[in-house]
Amino acid sequence: MSPRTRAPRKPRHTVLPAKALLSGLVAPFLGGVVSAAESGGTDLTRLTLAELLEVPVTVVSRTSSPLNQVAGAVHVITQDDIRRSGSQSLAEALRLAPGMEVAQVNSANWAVASAGFNDTYANKLLVLRDGRSLYTPLFSGTYWNQQTTLLPDVEKIEVVLGPGASVWGANAVNGVVNVVSKSAFDTTGTLVQAGGGNELLGRASVRSGSLINENLAFRVYAQQDVQDDSATPSGGRSHDASESTLGGFRLDWRNPDEAEFMLNGELSRTAAEASAVLPQFTSPYSQSVRATDRSFSGFILGRWQRHFSQTSTLSLEAYYDGARVDHPVLSEKRDTGEIGLQYVTEIGDTQRFSAGANYRITSDDYPTTGATFLNPQSAVRQLPSAFLQDEITLVADQLVLTLGTKIEGVEGNQAELQPSARLAWLPTKAVTLWVSVARAARTPSRAEQNASALFGVYPPGTFDPALPAVVIATGDPNLKSEHLVAIETGARWQASDTLSFDVAGHSHLYDNLRTISPGTPYFDQVNSIIVLPQSPANLMHGVIWSGEAGVQWSPTARSRLRASYSIFQPHLERDQDFAGSQDVAIAVDRSPRHQAMLWGSLDLPGSVEFDTRLRYVSALTYSSIPAYWELDARIGWKLGNGLEFALIGKGLLHSTHAEFGDSQYGGSPVSVIERSVFGQITWRF
Amino acid sequence: MAFLTLHFSRRWPRLRRLLFGCLALSATLLLCGILEDRASAGEPAPETRLKAALIYRFTTLAEWPAESFPSPEAPVLIGVIGREPLEEAIRGVVDGKRIGARPIVVVAKKDLADVGPLHVLVFAEGTKEVFEEQLARLGDKPVLTLSDLPGFTAAGGMIRLRRDGPRMNFDINIRALRQAEPAGLKLNPQILKLGRIVEGDDD
Numbered sequence: 001m002s003p004r005t006r007a008p009r010k011p012r013h014t015v016l017p018a019k020a021l022l023s024g025l026v027a028p029f030l031g032g033v034v035s036a037a038e039s040g041g042t043d044l045t046r047l048t049l050a051e052l053l054e055v056p057v058t059v060v061s062r063t064s065s066p067l068n069q070v071a072g073a074v075h076v077i078t079q080d081d082i083r084r085s086g087s088q089s090l091a092e093a094l095r096l097a098p099g100m101e102v103a104q105v106n107s108a109n110w111a112v113a114s115a116g117f118n119d120t121y122a123n124k125l126l127v128l129r130d131g132r133s134l135y136t137p138l139f140s141g142t143y144w145n146q147q148t149t150l151l152p153d154v155e156k157i158e159v160v161l162g163p164g165a166s167v168w169g170a171n172a173v174n175g176v177v178n179v180v181s182k183s184a185f186d187t188t189g190t191l192v193q194a195g196g197g198n199e200l201l202g203r204a205s206v207r208s209g210s211l212i213n214e215n216l217a218f219r220v221y222a223q224q225d226v227q228d229d230s231a232t233p234s235g236g237r238s239h240d241a242s243e244s245t246l247g248g249f250r251l252d253w254r255n256p257d258e259a260e261f262m263l264n265g266e267l268s269r270t271a272a273e274a275s276a277v278l279p280q281f282t283s284p285y286s287q288s289v290r291a292t293d294r295s296f297s298g299f300i301l302g303r304w305q306r307h308f309s310q311t312s313t314l315s316l317e318a319y320y321d322g323a324r325v326d327h328p329v330l331s332e333k334r335d336t337g338e339i340g341l342q343y344v345t346e347i348g349d350t351q352r353f354s355a356g357a358n359y360r361i362t363s364d365d366y367p368t369t370g371a372t373f374l375n376p377q378s379a380v381r382q383l384p385s386a387f388l389q390d391e392i393t394l395v396a397d398q399l400v401l402t403l404g405t406k407i408e409g410v411e412g413n414q415a416e417l418q419p420s421a422r423l424a425w426l427p428t429k430a431v432t433l434w435v436s437v438a439r440a441a442r443t444p445s446r447a448e449q450n451a452s453a454l455f456g457v458y459p460p461g462t463f464d465p466a467l468p469a470v471v472i473a474t475g476d477p478n479l480k481s482e483h484l485v486a487i488e489t490g491a492r493w494q495a496s497d498t499l500s501f502d503v504a505g506h507s508h509l510y511d512n513l514r515t516i517s518p519g520t521p522y523f524d525q526v527n528s529i530i531v532l533p534q535s536p537a538n539l540m541h542g543v544i545w546s547g548e549a550g551v552q553w554s555p556t557a558r559s560r561l562r563a564s565y566s567i568f569q570p571h572l573e574r575d576q577d578f579a580g581s582q583d584v585a586i587a588v589d590r591s592p593r594h595q596a597m598l599w600g601s602l603d604l605p606g607s608v609e610f611d612t613r614l615r616y617v618s619a620l621t622y623s624s625i626p627a628y629w630e631l632d633a634r635i636g637w638k639l640g641n642g643l644e645f646a647l648i649g650k651g652l653l654h655s656t657h658a659e660f661g662d663s664q665y666g667g668s669p670v671s672v673i674e675r676s677v678f679g680q681i682t683w684r685f
Numbered sequence: 686m687a688f689l690t691l692h693f694s695r696r697w698p699r700l701r702r703l704l705f706g707c708l709a710l711s712a713t714l715l716l717c718g719i720l721e722d723r724a725s726a727g728e729p730a731p732e733t734r735l736k737a738a739l740i741y742r743f744t745t746l747a748e749w750p751a752e753s754f755p756s757p758e759a760p761v762l763i764g765v766i767g768r769e770p771l772e773e774a775i776r777g778v779v780d781g782k783r784i785g786a787r788p789i790v791v792v793a794k795k796d797l798a799d800v801g802p803l804h805v806l807v808f809a810e811g812t813k814e815v816f817e818e819q820l821a822r823l824g825d826k827p828v829l830t831l832s833d834l835p836g837f838t839a840a841g842g843m844i845r846l847r848r849d850g851p852r853m854n855f856d857i858n859i860r861a862l863r864q865a866e867p868a869g870l871k872l873n874p875q876i877l878k879l880g881r882i883v884e885g886d887d888d
Contacts, residue, residue, distance in 0.1 A: 044738035045778055049746065049879055052739050053854060188849060211849075214835050 071402060071422035071434035073099065073161040073490055073504035073548070079182075082151055084601055084611045086634040086648035088200055088678070090157070090179060091144040095615070096599075097159040098564035099504075099548035100175075101591050103617075103660035106671035107199075107230040107240040108272055110144040111660045114161050114175040115506060115546040116570055116591045120144075120662055124173035124442055124482075126164070130181050130264065131340070132301055132319050133171075137362050137381060138332060140171055140445035146295045146323070148244045148268055150205055150221050152191060152682075155182040161548070162488050162506050163420070163440035173440045173484050174508070181264070184209055184217035184252040195680030197648075201226045203680075215254050222247040229273070230671040231656055238671040239290060242272030260305045267298040276328045278371050281527055285457040285468060289328050297323035312345035330372045333365040350393040357386040364446065371454035374446065374475075381446070384409050400424045408441070416441040416481055430494040438486050444479040448514060448536050451475045455534070467523075469530040473516065480538045485509045498554040505547040513540035515574060515583040540583055542572030558603035565596045582622075589622035590660065607638035623661025623669055629653055642684040651675045735853055736833055736846050737774035743844060744805050745784055746876055747829045750869030753804065760790040764803045766819070767810025771833075775807065808832035808842065816840035827870035830861070838883050844876075855880045 044052065075097040087093035091110035095102045101118045103111045113122040123140040126133070129149075134142050157179050164176040187209040196202045202225070209219030224245050230238040248266030274293035279286050301319035308314065318339040325332040342356035365378035389404030405419040420438035427433070455471040463469035490504030519533035548566035555561070570588035574581055596616040604610055611634045619627045631653050636646040651657060651673055658669035744761060761784055765772040772793055779789040792803070806828050808816060813836030820830065820841045830837075833846040838858040843865070845856045857880040862872060 044734060045741055045782065047738065047742075049739070049742050049875060052735065052742055053852060053879060055735055055852065185848070 070432075071400070071424035071436055072164075073488065073506070075099075075159045075161075075502075075550075077157040077159065079152070079155055082154060082157070084609060084634060084636075085599075085613060086611070086632060086646070086650065086678070087151065088203070088648075089144070090147050090149050090151075090154075093151070093154075093157060094159065094177060095597075097157075097161075098502075098550045098597070099161045099546065099566045099595075100159060101568075101595070103620075104230075104673050105660045105662060106238055107227050108145040108242045108270075109240075111590075111662075112142070112144060112177075113591070115508060115568060116544050116588050117174065118591050118660075119586075120660075123445060124171065125175050125177060126172040127177045127179075129179040130301060131178075131303065131317050132299060132321060133336075133338070133360075135171065136323070136332065136334065137364060137446045138330075138334075138366070139447050140442065143295070143325070145242070145272065146268070146270055146297060146325075148223065148225060148246050148270065149179070150207060150223050150246070150248075152193065152205070153182050153187055153207060153219070153221065155180045155186070161504065161546075162436070162508075163418075163438045163484060163486050171442060173442045173482070181250065183262070184219045184250050185211070185254070187219045187250075188217060189684055191682065191684050193680060193682045195646075195678055197676055197678030199228050199230075199650075199674060199676035200678055201228050216252070218249065218251040220247075220249045231674050233656075233658065233669060233672050239273045239275050240671065242270060244268065244270040258307055260303075262303045263301070265298070265300040267296075269296045270294070274328055278328070279454050279457040279470065280371075281457065281468060281470065281529055283459070285459045291328040292326075293328070294326040295323060297321070312343070315342045316340070317342075331367050333367070334362060335364075336360065336362045350396075352391040354389045354391075355387065357384075359384050373452055374450045375452060376450065379446065379450070397429075398426050408443070416443065432492045433489075434491070435489045436487075438488075440484045440486065442482040442484075444481065444514070444536075447475060448479050449475045449477045458532075463532070464530050467528065467530050469521070469532055471532045471534060473534040473536075476536050479514065479536050480512050482513050482538070483511045500552050501550070502552075503547070503549040506545070508544045508546070509542075510544070510572070511541045512538035513542075513572070513583075513587065515539040515581070518578075539575040540572055540587070541575065542570070544572065544588070545569040560601040562599040562601075563597065566594070568593050585622045590620050592618040592620060592627075594618040607640075609634070609636040609638075611635075617659070620661065623658075625658045625661060625669060628657050630657060644682040644684075646680045646682070648678040648680065649676070650678075732848070732853075733770050733774045734778070736771060737778040739846055739853060739855070740775055740805070740807060740831055741778045741782065741789075743829065743831060743872075743876065744779075744789065746873035747805070748871040749804050749827050753802065753827055753869070754787070758786050760788045761804045762802060763789060763791045763805040763807065764794045765791060765807045765809055766794045767808070771807070771809040803828050805829045805831065808834065808837065810834075812836060813840045816842055825864065825868050827865055827868040829865075829870060829872070844880070856883045857881070858883055860884055 044055070047055070077093055077096045081096050082093045085093065085096055087096070089110070091102060091112050092104070094100045094112055099114055101111075101113050103118065105111050105120050109120055111118050111120050111122060113119070113125055117124050119141075121139040121141050125142070127135065127142045134147055136143060157177060160176040160178075162175065164172045187207060188211050189209060191205070191207045193205040194203070203223065205221070205223040207219055207221035209217065211217045222245075225243060227242045229241045232238050246266060246268035248264065250262070250264040253261040272293045273290065275288060275290045277286050277288050299319055299321040301317070303315065303317040305313055305315040316339070319337070321336045323332065323334045338358065338360040340356060340358040342354065344352065344354040346352050360383040361380065362383075363378070363380045366374040368377065385406060385408040387404060387406040389402065391400060391402045393400050400423070402422040403420075405417060407415055407417050409415040418439050418441055420436065422434065422436040424432055424434045452472065452474045455473055457471075458464075458469040460466055460468055486509070487507045488504065490502070493501045495501065514536050515538070516534050517537050517539065519535060521530055521532050524531050546566065546568045548564060550562065550564035553561045568591055570591075572584045572587055574583055594616070595618070597613065598615075599613040600611065602610045613632045614629065615632075616629050617627065619625060630651050632648075632650045633652060634646060634648045636644060638644050652675055654675065656672040656674050658672045661669040740763070744763060749761075763775060763779065765775060772791065776791045779791060782789050804827075806823070808819070808830070809832070811819070811832075811834060816832070816837055817840040823830070830843045831846065832842055837845040838856050838861070841858070841861050843858050843861045847854055847856060857877060859877075859882050862870075
């Protein structure tokens with residue numbers, strides 16, 4: 001039996017922290033929150049015994065109710081949302097969270113951010129999967145194309161907009177994404193899924209899980225994907241087709257009242273066609289190369305939790321994560337180990353105190369393959385951090401104040417203190433008003449400190465009449481951290497069982513933002529070239545206002561309508577401006593000023609599910625990408641005997657549309673996204 | 686796959702009309718709310734409420750000898766030992782329900798020391814030893830015994846509800862059922878088909 005079965009025996013407020021810790025790091029946010037009444041519209045007494053055995057059990061923390069009382073802009077994407085939206089990757093599923101900027105760059109690459117600074121190499125979003133950072137220190141971001149995931153085994157994705165910095169670590173500047181996998185107790189049985197279409201040419205997934213005994217469960221899983229090329233704006237092939245394979249296992253052990261243990265391991269590989277333009281000193285001054293971008297990665301993660309009493313829990317998590325990336329521009333070998341300890345306890349009836357410490361060590365190596373290299377080529381970086389947080393109930397059930405701070409040390413930089421204060425006021429059970437102030441820091445990435453990259457060559461006659469001129473960007477080991485002070489506020493209103501509203505506004509005050517500044521040109525006698533040096537500096541500041549609003553309405557038990565809108569208003573400037581600087585444009589003009597979504601879900605008679613999702617993204621001026629409307633749709637049939645068939649259509653309004661332009665190609669989109677259809681059959685037994 | 690895309694594009698105008706048609710249709714359906722508000726087997730439910738519904742369903746699938754009721758309209762009595770949330774959930778589920786002419790009434794129990802006449806007994810608390818002791822007190826009375834705790838069928842209990850992945854399932858102790866048969870307790874054979882049959886020694 002799973003511990004959830006027993007959970008109701010304990011007072012709620014003691015169960016939830018452990019549960020939330022288990023499910024992710026939102027725990028310190030959710031603490032002390034009492035889950036909503038177990039209402040729900042269905043009259044279970046009308047179901048037969050056989051039908052009752054088919055009803056899935058909801059997990060308390062998965063419902064949106066506890067989130068009603070969080071002092072922050074938190075959005076939870078459930079497994080049901082992922083499935084019904086037809087999302088085929090983690091990045092794509094993040095589109096479902098209002099305020100997230102998610103753009104498909106090409107066949108497998110995505111640019112994901114919130115409130116500005118979007119890029120394929122976006123560096124202000126912390127992405128975690130079961131507490132493991134999906135992060136490369138090279139650019140302080142996530143390689144989305146390498147995050148292949150068996151989506152049916154994802155329990156939920158928690159998205160926090162704004163800095164979660166008092167508990168999370170580096171990079172939690174504009175937002176935190178935490179992917180929570182299902183426990184092995186929830187994945188018993190076999191799942192076989194196979195599908196194909198014109199873009200995701202084929203996907204085959206298999207998972208098999210079983211309950212070894214009352215307290216021990218495991219699963220093994222594997223998935224293979226084959227992805228077609230995207231198109232070029234002129235209608236050709238983008239040469240970015242890819243394939244990926246992953247395999248893994250998860251084991252969960254529970255002694256419900258005392259301890260829990262989880263072990264998860266996975267190996268994955270991806271291979272993609274990649275093209276790059278490599279500059280060279282001699283005519284024709286650039287060379288297009290086409291190569292295979294390969295990655296091979298794996299991790300093993302263990303988490304142990306001990307409940308000392310009804311009100312205190314100690315948890316220990318450790319993982320090893322390794323990656324080998326073979327890319328025509330820059331290859332990477334990276335090994336990361338991390339260990340973290342957290343303790344949560346209640347002091348009296350009014351305080352919930354949590355503390356934790358964390359140590360991460362990364363060893364990397366960037367074998368030189370061409371125009372880009374790192375100096376030193378390999379390095380070991382350590383990142384120790386610790387946090388303290390206290391959640392104080394000022395007025396029972398009405399006013400909760402959360403104070404916390406994180407301290408983080410980075411080599412070559414002074415320790416960053418990142419405090420936050422959050423206040424939630426619940427004037428009635430259905431209304432939450434919240435406000436928060438937090439400071440966050442983003443420490444410089446390895447590339448910003450140590451990279452040297454040949455960006456491009458001006459042939460003779462362009463910069464200099466006789467000589468070629470090369471643009472070389474060199475990192476600065478003394479680059480400082482970027483700083484943010486975020487003031488946020490929001491409101492939630494559960495108007496009825498079927499209608500709820502959510503609105504949040506963020507005011508982000510930045511300082512020390514990283515810029516690229518040109519240095520003084522000089523003549524390199526060895527190569528007979530003029531060098532135009534560029535280097536990073538901390539020379540940009542300003543404020544970015546953003547906000548999002550959403551409404552959810554279920555007019556009947558079988559229909560649901562969700563609408564959301566988000567706005568983005570940046571006001572950044574360089575400390576000293578100079579003609580031709582692209583820093584501000586690169587930072588904010590690749591983010592849409594307005595986004596909107598309208599999502600209708602219907603359960604039709606005969607076990608048919610129908611979803612349509614209309615979304616609007618305003619223009620990205622830096623990349624000259626016009627505003628667009630797009631429509632995604634899914635229809636699913638449950639055929640009985642565990643068989644399910646689904647047909648998914650994406651980008652249905654246009655044969656192709658561009659979503660993002662990479663800065664390394666001057667911002668114009670290199671690839672466009674084609675309309676796609678995908679059919680999938682799922683069998684559970 | 687290029688041919689597929691081309692083919693798709695050529696048929697686009699008609700497809701667009703179809704898609705907008707679908708969209709308009711779904712919007713209309715949503716707005717009017719004309720779909721019947723009926724329970725769907727796929728809709729998730731909180732675990733406690735689901736257990737309570739299962740306990741109610743088992744109660745409706747059992748038969749007791751006429752002697753165990755003082756009158757034809759006398760209620761079916763469900764006793765619950767321990768754990769208030771489950772007891773409350775069962776109360777909520779059986780409220781206003783009848784089996785034939787008989788209403789269903791939930792009675793909270795500390796233990797079997799204060800046991801009066803009962804038809805269903807739910808153990809919402811206890812360990813194997815406690816179950817053994819309490820079940821021994823019950824003797825061969827025609828009482829349907831249920832629990833959601835481990836060790837229950839091994840201790841001689843009849844039906845144990847348990848989580849099976851994301852859904853609920855149950856174990857049924859065939860030996861305990863046979864022992865209660867002479868006293869007149871009968872269970873609908875459908876139960877035996879759906880549950881996992883155990884002999885009363887494993888769990």
